[in-house]
Amino acid sequence: MPTEKTEVLVVGAGQAGLAISDHLTRAGVPHLVLERNRIAERWRSERWDSLVANGPAWHDRYPGLEFPGFGPDEFVPKEAIADAFVDFAKNNHLPVRTGVDVKSVRKNDGGRGFTVETSEGTIAANFVVAATGPFQKPAYPAIVPENAGIVQMHSTAYRNPSQLPEGAVLVVGGGSSGVQIAEELLNAGRKVYLSVGPHDRPPRSYRGRDNVWWLGVLGLWDALTPPEGREHVTIAVSGMDGGKTVDFRKLAARGMVLVGRTESFANGHVHFAPDVKHNVEQGDANYLSVLQAADAYIARNGLDLPEEPEARRVIPDPACVTDPI
Incomplete structure (x- = not known):
């Protein structure tokens, strides 16, 4: 089988791969996805079955990507x-080939470009873009051993509550x-920790x-790196039920x-760090800081946006926070 040649090979046809392909197509650059x-x-x-985007449709898209209905x-x-991405690729005539597995990418010795071995033959490309996403392999914390007799499931395998044993x-x-699945x-009547x-x-x-x-006008999308000590802080936001603030x-x-961070497992018991109160309070502090920054932006720019004093109300700590497990 002869070697196929292209200027750019994009690996992966998710949102990143399709966006790259769209730009290359507009620029007239020969490529394959x-x-x-x-x-x-x-x-x-x-x-999971009920997942919706974490941002509204006006934002969670790129130019030309529409969500009919x-x-x-x-x-x-x-x-x-997913359907919208398929339509986007079709409507923009993107050169996507599905069902093709990339087995290896090797930089050419003594020359430019790469040799790419696939399930359908060899491709020579001057440039390769890996658009495979950051979550190729589920991360399982090495806390509870596989033989502990406990059903363990990663979120990539979770679909709905009926999957789980009683x-x-x-x-x-x-x-x-985590918070959306929890x-x-x-809501399904399960006891949830x-x-x-x-x-x-x-x-x-x-x-x-x-x-x-708010992330846009406050410049928070432009932050290059998290501040020291916040590198591994996750974000709790949800589009469930039409979109609502996550409130632990x-x-x-x-x-x-x-409960606090999961730390260890021994003798049939899971052990947690004594930090649930601190973590909840730090989350509240982040929440209130956004409100404060938003209020300052509104005042600074003379915007006529409705007051929302109720947003600053934080209910008392629940018993699981004041007297944690």
């Missing part, structure tokens, strides 16, 4: 997102995925503007048990 499964496969087969302020379900559920991680399980680590929890919206709008205290008031 290879995808081992379907376009936007992870949206279809590695996310959804308004600009709605949070688009995952299947509709009994209480511990969700490890208080970021967007709330879905709580949520292990909450350091996090930011910005308001879903404030004074008539969504969080992503309110979840606890509904029966969810908040």
Whole structure:
């Protein structure tokens, strides 16, 4: 089989790969996009059933990407997102080949370019772009051994509450995925423990503007690196139920048990760090700091946006925070 040649080879046809392909197409640069499964496969087969985008439709897209049937302020379900990517590739005539597995990429010795071995033959490319995403392999903290007799499931394998056997559920991680899955399980009547680590929890919206709008006008999208000590802080934001602010205290008031970071497992027991109160309070501080920055921006620019004093109300600590496990 002869070697195929192209200027640029893009590996992966998710949102990053398609965006790159669109720019290359507009610039007239010869290229190919290879995808081992379907376009936007992870949206279809590695996310839970009820997942919606964490940002409104007006924001969570790129130019020319439309979500038919959804308004600009709605949070688009995952299947509709995947369908929109397929339509985008088709409508823009992007050179995507699905069902092609990239087996190896090797830089050419003594010359420019790369030799790429695929399931359908060899491709010579002057440039290769890896658009494979940051979550290729699920990360399982080495805490609970596989033979502990406890069902363990990564969020990429979770689909809905009916998958899990009867009994209480511990969700490890208080970021967007963890808190949304934990709330879905709580809504299904399960006893839920949520292990909450350091996090930011910005308001879903404030004074008539969504969080992503505030991130833009406040310059927070432009931050190059997190400040020291905040490198591994996750973000808790949700598009569930039409979009709402994540509030760990309110979840606890509904029966969810908040615990600190998951640290160890011994003799059939999971042990948590004594930091749940600190983590919840730090999340509150982040939330209130966004409100303060937004108020200052409104005053500075003379904007006529509705007051929202109720947004600053923080309910008392629940028992699981004042007397943690």
